[in-house]
Amino acid sequence: MWRIVIRRLLALAPLLLAVALGAFLLVRLAPGDFLSELSLNPQVSPETVAAMRERYGLDLPWYEQFGRWLSRAVRGDLGYSLACHCAVAGQIAVHVFQTTVLAAAGLGLALAAALPLGVWSVWKRSRMLDRAITAGVSILLAWPTFLWALGALLLAAGTGWFPIGGISSIENEKYSTAEKFIDLLHHLALPAAVVALKQAPHYLQTLRAGLAEAMVEDHIRAARARGVAESRLLVRHALRNAINPLLTMFGQGVGALLSGTFIVETVLSWPGIGSLAVGSLLARDLDMLVACLLYAAILLAMGNLLADLMLAAADPRIRRPQRG
């Protein structure tokens, strides 16, 4: 098992390199650079823009820019954000934390809803329930995230139960730690719910399909023949088998959150990595974008690793030595 972990961590380095390279190419692909907007400002002379371009190294070919970035990155310097006139590392840390909180809460909520509901629906074997769930899943999947997010905004504005976007109240600085925590939860509720709404159907449907398949496996049939209670069969036996694809989904769900949360973050003013990354891409703030994507890559690799470890734990056969 440790071998897997170590091998994966070693494999992370080339992945990160490839992601950084990809990001540079990506920005290269889209025309314009950070100073394009400024260069159109009639009160700014082309000479000034040229001087700034030179200062920021934007006049260099992309591979040279990448080389410069890389030589700094290996020394632990993630670069300089043109958009905020400061080091990337300091700016991104806050956003990383905020996205992680949102993503974790969203995932947690989604799983907390999907797992029991999935098991219960298979156990109940009711046609009505089944239809209701399929309809519900369709609705959740079919409505775009921004409509859910807008709905959440309207709910907040209409009822006053939740804050309208944002992550902390203006008074936050005066709060005690406990109050700050409650304030965070209060702000977190809606965005996390929206994230969960879009994630939960995936888990729910996958789980239900997995359970349905597992329930006809021979060993389960055998157990049933021995008189094991249905509920016990489901939870102790079938769930074990059905959890496998769920874990894989969970692994990449963690990684996919970056693009998944972008709209939620934007509409509900949750300053996270997703909106930061899109903003950086649109503004061509290269170093910041690369840092965001690197974070996403790490998150994804970690999610996948975690999923694989859990997979191995859930299904001992996978741990067996590879076929040679």
Add this chain to the structure above:
Amino acid sequence: MERRKKHRTKGTKGTNGTSGTKGKFLAGLVCFIAPAIVLLAVWPAALPSISEGAANAQGSRARAGGRLVASKSAAPQTFNRLFATDEPTTSMTEPLVGHLVKINRQTQLPEPELAESWRVSPDGRRITFTLRRGVRFSDGQPFTADDVVFTFAVINDPNVAAPSADIFNIQGQRIQVEKVDALTVAFTLPVPYAGGVRLFDGPPILPRHILEPAWRAGRLRQEWGLGAAPERVVGLGPFKIKSYVPGQRLVLGRNEHYWKRSATGTRLPYLDELVFVIDRDRNTQLLKFQRGETDVLSPVNADDLAVLRPVERQGRIRIFDLGPSMIREVFWFNQHPGQRGGRPIVDPVKLAWFRETKFRQAVSSAIDRAAIVNLVFAGRAAEQYGFLSAGDRVWHNPNVPKFAYDPARARQLLEQAGFRYQGAQLLDAQGREVAFTLTTNAGNALRAKMSALIQADLAKVGMKVTLQAVEAQALLSRLGEGGDYEACLLAIVSGDADPTSHQNALLSRGSGHWWHPAQRQPATPWEARIDQLMQRQMGALNTAARKRLFNEVQSILGEQQPFIFLAARNLIVGAASDLGNLRPALLPDFLLWNCDEIYRR
């Protein structure tokens, strides 16, 4: 010798406060584009006309204290006003700084600020400012001529390359600054420059005692980055930084050392706190304002009014419709005859159409501007035909030629120019189909609507228009390089009301001369004539003479239609009813430009 006396404004002693000149630096002309990701999309339209609130600067009723919350669409990029280039950063850093003069956003005329008075030499090249006595920076250090000299040393420093400094780069030459005594500074301009005093509303006066070491070390840009400690960011504005929570909000606190006093002698500003919260999404901003979580919304979109009207009826908020703003939607053809990479920038066949005056006039007459005003701006806009909007009170020429909606006339003009019809399709003299691509910035709902309307209108006169929405930065880079588009739809925003501020768009060598930027020689006689007129108005110090010259410029533009103007949206702003001394205006920052005088009832 022209000497300007102190201007008085109702209710306040001395002059009025510092403000958000977002556009002054930002631009005489800036293509108005969603800076952040989201649907900055909309601005326009509004409700009842400008209210009594504009004038009720009742210093006596004013009460100190309280907090004003405003939302911004993006986080600031720097705390240094000098380096601010985008709208959110400019308006968030403006309350931190002071200028030598200040343009009264309502009268659109310059007024004394840190300079108590000024003198312009008869040849119009030398401006001498007498500084106000006893002014202190927010850290208590006195303000002197040395700070002004330092500020201009920074501005003239090519290594700093401050974008906002380029307005002092007049025809390739820098402005000369000279300290006469501790409270007198003299500037020498390279050429006579009408309206030169207005330029001094631009640069923030920087504290020499704080920034000089950083400047000498070449680290000026980083010094007041977003990571800076709040107490290091020192200025002459009514507010100073209290705290910044990255990506969430910027809290400004009262500057105890601010020099200005109200008519009753109260120290300004009235407000204790000015808070900018960052909400990237327009809907969030709107709903927060509707719920009263924020106190101002500027500008308000026409569509928002449906949501805001009930709240306005309850009396919680007030909406001001200031009439046509200086944001003019514009549509133009690329007339660049050059080549790039061995290939013509514009297909020579199409270029021939685009350079035909009658073709442009026909397109102009084929566009139903009333529909744009109605469908895109919900009626809260004015049809626009000339270069300036009616909001430019001093300089607008109402008598420019109008190519009003008339498809029959458009067809007639096209036929006169050698085009002909085959069925409904328009062909040029060589029998080729008239078709072109119209490019605009992506993610802007208003412009998406406008381009669909234009597409349908031009189809009626037989032109095939393909629409293309390009993400902002990519579009801007195309414009800057003068190429790779055929026709473009954007907006022109005036940051100041003075003809000289439009130079970059109007002079044939200007980079904002979008239809054919940076020409070595004027390509057409009428462009040469505009160059000449602009040059003359800049040297003329008499306003009536300048007005005559600039009227002619506007007439030529109206006749030639290099820019086909469509509409000027009304400027609408909303504010909580318990805010006093509001004086909304068409120049930015529309609502908070006098934030030092604003108070809560």
Add this chain to the structure above:
Amino acid sequence: MGRAVRDTHWLKGLRRAWRASPRRLRFGVFVLGAFALAALAADFLAPYDPAMQDREHFHAPPATLYWMDQKGEWSWRPYIYRSRLEDRIEMIYREDRTQAFSLKFFVAREEYRLLGVLPCRVKLFGVDAPARIFLFGSDGLGRDVLSRLLYGARVSLSIAAAALLISFPLAIGIGSLAGYYGGAVDFVCMRAVELFLALPAFYLIIALSSALPRDVAPEARAASIMAMIALFGWASLARIVRGMVLGLRERDFVASARAAGCTDWRILRRHVWPQIAGLMLVQAALAAPGFMLAEVTLSYLGLGVQEPLPSWGGMLATGQNVLALTGFWWTLAPGAAILFVCFGFHMLADGLREALDPRAASLDWGD
């Protein structure tokens, strides 16, 4: 143990499915088929050209059909009234009750080509000029939402179908390869997948779509967006496939097949893929609306399919403000359409799953 060698042939399974679970499957097929047909016959079904702008009636609410005349007697055919904009801020339309326009079927209009070939001049329904019928209301430019919905189905359904057809084979191929062979193959494939996932498709698509050349026709643009969405859709699925294959690889029935000298290809085809088919179908049903919505997100940034070509994503994206939710709810009609398509996909997937695995079907809830 295990389901050992199953001789369920795909075709046979399908036929059996049609018999075994006709309702669920038929329902799915019916819903999807209806949408596909509507998209194909949009020229006939849609009362207006999707680009037609009625500038007097923008954001007009869905037309009210009247069945009784003013004397309270049943009208032999439903009719509507024309309306006029009364309040431009709150967008209130008032009906002009003086003249009724009855709804007519099979009305003659300008000639068009049905399905691109048949010359035809009849539309399903319409009203006499000067009135216009906006059965589902009109959008901000006075265009008929129903017509745009029908024409938009072409773009949106093709996006979903093309994306599924491109990404699923890719995902199943690469995922099985990685899961079945393991070792170095697995390692390489999975790192490739991770790279694709780590450079989120979304960002690549933004970059790519702004790099698209200027002169592409809206149709070509739609096609390239479709391709982009599909090309980046496979990665996450490949991982799921790999996870499942990994589990199956060590099963006894695979081992015995291998011992019996079956080729890898045969094992995959006969033993592995049938096992994962059910879950794959569920994944497909889950992914299809995702592909359609990817276009919504692109349109949200204004980079989707360009006007005047309607697409569900583009139509929804114009509803990205609170006003659409509170005031112009009918402009969200494409959301409902996506919902039905999505539901149809789920039904189809469920039905097929039962068909492919009759024992699961026999055990399934509800019988």
